[in-house]
Amino acid sequence: MKILVTGAAGFIGMHCAERLLQRGDSVVGIDNLNDYYDPQLKRDRLARLAGKAGFRFIELDVADRAGIETLFEQEKFDRVIHLAAQAGVRYSLKNPHAYADSNLVGFVNILEGCRHNQVGHLVYASSSSVYGGNTKMPFSESDSVDHPVSLYAATKKANELMAHTYSHLYGLPTTGLRFFTVYGPWGRPDMALFLFTKAILEGRAIDVFNHGKMRRDFTYVDDIVEGVIRVLDRPAEADPDFNAEDPDPGRGRVPYRVFNIGNNDPVELMDFIQAIENATGREAKKNFLPMQDGDVPATFANTDALTAWTGFSPSTSVADGVARFVSWYRDYYNA
Structure with missing residues (x-):
């Protein structure tokens, strides 16, 4: 297939493009290479893709x-993986217009491109941030997501609503x-x-928010890519069993789906830091701080729906994933 990957110089985008090229797809990657973080890292990611058969940037x-x-x-894509967005919860407090431009205007442009050019399936990045103030665990696609606590989260929820509209009006399969x-x-x-590893190797203290009382469903990038591509290969379909009296935000009578993609195994922040300490061989100096706004x-x-749809469930342990990251970091930065 001929596939568009937006945000191809990004973290997940580069890994997705690599996997698609490995299996023989043709990939066109786009990115604006902005300076939200070091553009050289983005260029170095692209360098891994440059010259590979079937890739253009x-x-x-x-x-x-x-x-x-x-x-x-001009390109007439078969399918689209839309990952380009202004990322980061905390930055949305400082520069909200960047989120409106990339995550709202940009998403409409992608939807319109798919609509007018017979794209067979649009897979796009939403975020666990949409769950906002929810306290029931684990988060399920059937939960209400009407209480975002950051503008970033609000834009991602808006993306889901916009996608549903295009699936309803134009029959565009979206996931x-x-x-x-x-x-x-x-x-x-x-x-x-990244921040913790850098600080620990440089002998600086790390900032530990909410006094370490945090849990995250850390998900290794290879697991994410496997899930993305399995979803790409199974376009969303209308759900004949959908009941409008008990609506599920992840399903509908139109070719529209929303899935959680996580490790289904939350890890305490202090245990995550311990894994970094083990991988670096150094103990972290810790600054314990209050919770940050928007966090x-x-x-x-809850990844049951994704597993039922694709047969895939993430499995990489935090210990293994962190060790692979630290190894890469030491090599890339000669640390």
């Missing part, structure tokens, strides 16, 4: 309406994936694993 912002229209008209704390080699520098104390994914 175009520097393009999803918020560029004319550019996206032209791209879709949203609520990612749960993805980590691994080539990860984002603003994520906890939540715990995430925990």
Whole structure:
């Protein structure tokens, strides 16, 4: 197939493109290479893809309406993996307009491109952040997600609503994936694993929020990629058993799906830090701090729906995943 991967210079985007190329698909990757974090890391990710048979990269912002229209008209993609977005909960408190541009305007542009060019399936990144103030664990796709606690989360919930509209009006198969704390080699520098590893190896203290009383459903990137591609290969379908009297936000009478994709095994933050200490061979100096605005104390994914749909369930342990990340970090930064 010919597949568009938006955010191809990003953490998950690069890994998805690699896997698609390995199995023989043709991939066009786009990214705006912005400076939200070090653009050199993004260029180095792209360097892993450059020269591989079937891959082309175009520097393009999803918020560029004319550019996206032209791209879709010229390329005629079979399917789309849309990962480009302004990421980060905390940054949304500082620069909200970046989220409106990338996550809302950009998403409409992708939906329109798919609609007008007969794309067979749109798979897009949602987020566990949509669960917001929910306290019932584990989080299930059938839970209400009407109480976001950050603008980032609100934009991701909006993406799910927008996708449903296009599935309803135009029959466009769409599948949203609520990612749960993805980590691994080539990860984002603003994520906890990256920040902690860097600080520990440099002998600096790490900031431990909510005094360490946090739990996260850490999900290794290879597991995420496997889930993304299995979902891509099974386009969303209308659910004949959908009951409008008991609506499930993850299903509908139209070709629309939303799935959690997480490790289904939340880890205490202090245990996560212990895994980094084990992998680096150093004990972390810790600054215990209050909870940050927009953050939540715990995430925990119920992944039964994803497993039923694709036959896949993430399985990489935190100890193994963290060790692989630390090995990559030491090599990449000569640390």
